[in-house]
Amino acid sequence: MKDSKKILSENKVSITNPRIIVLESLLENRNPITVDELQSKLKNKVAKSTLYRVLNDLKNIKVLNEFTTPENATVVELIFEDETHHHHLFCSDCGEIIDIQMAANFEKTLSKEIKRIEKKFNFTIEDHRLELFGTCTDLCKNCN
Amino acid sequence: MKDSKKILSENKVSITNPRIIVLESLLENRNPITVDELQSKLKNKVAKSTLYRVLNDLKNIKVLNEFTTPENATVVELIFEDETHHHHLFCSDCGEIIDIQMAANFEKTLSKEIKRIEKKFNFTIEDHRLELFGTCTDLCKNCN
DNA sequence: TTAAAAAATGAGAATTATTCTCATTTATTC
DNA sequence: GAATAAATGAGAATAATTCTCATTTTTTAA
Numbered sequence: 001m002k003d004s005k006k007i008l009s010e011n012k013v014s015i016t017n018p019r020i021i022v023l024e025s026l027l028e029n030r031n032p033i034t035v036d037e038l039q040s041k042l043k044n045k046v047a048k049s050t051l052y053r054v055l056n057d058l059k060n061i062k063v064l065n066e067f068t069t070p071e072n073a074t075v076v077e078l079i080f081e082d083e084t085h086h087h088h089l090f091c092s093d094c095g096e097i098i099d100i101q102m103a104a105n106f107e108k109t110l111s112k113e114i115k116r117i118e119k120k121f122n123f124t125i126e127d128h129r130l131e132l133f134g135t136c137t138d139l140c141k142n143c144n
Numbered sequence: 145m146k147d148s149k150k151i152l153s154e155n156k157v158s159i160t161n162p163r164i165i166v167l168e169s170l171l172e173n174r175n176p177i178t179v180d181e182l183q184s185k186l187k188n189k190v191a192k193s194t195l196y197r198v199l200n201d202l203k204n205i206k207v208l209n210e211f212t213t214p215e216n217a218t219v220v221e222l223i224f225e226d227e228t229h230h231h232h233l234f235c236s237d238c239g240e241i242i243d244i245q246m247a248a249n250f251e252k253t254l255s256k257e258i259k260r261i262e263k264k265f266n267f268t269i270e271d272h273r274l275e276l277f278g279t280c281t282d283l284c285k286n287c288n
Numbered sequence: 289t290t291a292a293a294a295a296a297t298g299a300g301a302a303t304t305a306t307t308c309t310c311a312t313t314t315a316t317t318c
Numbered sequence: 319g320a321a322t323a324a325a326t327g328a329g330a331a332t333a334a335t336t337c338t339c340a341t342t343t344t345t346t347a348a
Contacts, residue, residue: 014344016296035334047298052335054296068212072306074334089265098265106257113250117276121233121242125278132261134269158315160325179305191327196306198325216335218305 003027011061018046022054023078026064032077032088032097034069069097070133087130100132147171155205162190166198167222170208176221176232176241178213213241214277231274244276 004023008015025041039051055076058064066076070090075097089098118125148167152159169185183195199220202208210220214234219241233242262269
């Protein structure tokens, strides 16, 4: 079965055209994309209101991650099964968003620190997000 | 000189009533506050458009930090001179936002890792943000 | 396989947060 | 203290997201 349909059926949500179209589009490249860009890409294929609904559905079944750029654009990206937790690097020159993997030993230290915070504040921490902001020294691929 | 006026004059922006009112309000308690709450607090004292302008001014002179909750509410908090870099803990039950200080050795490891990322991606990283999401095990002060 | 029930969609209206406009007021300069 | 520059208030404009509801599509289960 095609990936998009598989994702939907595995998560017990009904298989509909808009959902397939949105998923295919997100599967095409593994990069984060702004909702705005996605909307342009799918113009005349999926209604705006449906796009937002589908994105919500995908968030609910936890195959989609949503976050906000420093410029307040909403960005989405599929969560791939084979990928480990990753973070984001934002270029303030060109707006590019780069997925980054932190070194294993850093992640270990972070986990330990999170456990300490959980105890200290009597919290159950379910998720975390680390974002780095800066500019590419050489021009990055969109900077020119 | 009062703190609010001092902040403005030190940063060479003109001293006006709305700026003083907003600053006093933020100085009152050191906790993050949503723009929405701030707006209610200052109703009939500062026009909505002015509030947004003042917040922008404060961001520009780098005494105000702005970020977004997982529920997409915009939150602001003053940056106090005496405080070191801190992060945020969000309770998804009651919406409370808690300022947290990470252990010094964690911050050291993070700095090193950031340097590694800078080299790897040829980036100059100017800032970073670490956010933790979860729920308080005991009910936190707003949860009940 | 098909009829009935449930869920999802499209189109555009409604809502909400933020920015903009512009005439008036306030602050700064010299 | 007059002239100039900057900031404000009020509400209109904009933009992103959610909502409404009549219609279409999908699922269920006989």
